Amino acid sequence: MFEYRRIESVKDYLDLMRFSFGIPGGWMRSASKHASEVFDDDLRDPIGAYDGSTLAAEYLLLSLKMRLRDSVVAMCGIGNVCTSPLYRGKGAVKFLMERSLETMREKKQAVSLLYPFNAGFYRKLGWEEFDSMLRVKFSPGMINVPEQYCEVNTEEMEDADSDIREFYNDYASSHYTMILRDGEMWKNDFEFRTDEDVSKKFVKFKKEGKTTGMLRYVFLYDNFDKDRSLKFVVTMFLADDIVTRHAMFRFLKGLSLQIGHVHAYLPPDFVLWPYLSDRPSEMNIILRTMIRIVDLELLNGLKINAPDMRVGIKISDKQASWNNGVFEMCMKDGELCFSRSDSYDLECDIETLSSVVGGKSDFREMIEFGRVKATNSYNGQDLSKTTPFVLQHF
Structure with a gap:
């Protein structure tokens, strides 16, 4: 039903944002100037879900860098998510979020962060609680x-x-x-x-x-x-x-x-x-934010203070087929590596794995909560928890 493309009209972009966020006139004057600059910035992509010529929903994809564990990685911040009142509940935002994964993968962005309007909605799409x-x-x-x-x-x-x-x-x-x-x-x-x-x-x-x-x-x-x-x-x-x-x-x-x-x-x-x-x-x-792994293999080389280990994980990712299936997660000399495998010790969805790799939680905790299923072959391999704190709003 929807077409995914870059928004060309600054006015359309602002009109939808103003209605959705209830932006008053004083703020709108500043927002208008900022939006005009965003449209000329290669690191900011205003994207819309179009029904013919009608802008049904939109967001802003920001190409950024962040510290994750002990590395600095390419990430995508998703901001200004909003929907036309005529298209509420019709799947326009879900469409945009699913398509964003392809865009982020093409740009080699390993993870994505967003500020949720509804955590349950984004969790179903693979994002999980991150920083506070x-x-x-x-x-x-x-x-x-x-x-x-x-x-x-x-x-x-x-x-x-x-x-x-x-x-x-x-x-x-x-x-x-x-x-x-x-x-x-x-x-x-x-x-x-x-x-x-x-x-x-x-x-x-x-x-x-x-x-x-x-x-x-x-x-x-x-x-x-x-x-x-x-x-x-x-x-x-x-x-x-x-x-x-x-x-x-x-x-x-x-x-x-x-x-x-x-x-x-x-x-x-x-x-x-x-x-x-x-x-x-x-x-x-x-x-504050929620985190999602965009592509497991883009995390290869991520530096983590963890002992050498190997653990097989069966991962469910309904939105990104390239993450779906069985992978071996290996830590060797302080570097993380994911590769395809045939056997597994743990089973979880991509949102749970995102919280573990991001440091918000660990496998032990997620097993206790029923978010990770462990087989008899699991020997307690784990990544330590950290303190996520993003600070910068987007």
């Missing part, structure tokens, strides 16, 4: 850090300079499962402004002439609050060492005469309580 973040709210006056014994220089700027950009991507390449930022993401940070924004700044921290930390904050009127309150939100808080981290907390403490509360987004394993004299007024773990 810690959302906290606290008074800056509560911050309690040791006296500074090493000089850390602080510089505030509206646009990230080359030092911050290099620091961020170096940090992302070696921590958690962070997405590396490309030029469009930095440009969007600087140019995307709405009437609700009071201030958006980056803060650079340097020690002994080297950038060792960065912080990004947004000061804005939050339309999602009933009282449309003014909020100070820390969206990035990255430090190479404890001295720099202390300096970053001191920077936030210095805002206590002007800012009533800091809202911060942090890694889920961030240990905050030693830095505060009292408990935060709010503290929640927020589920």
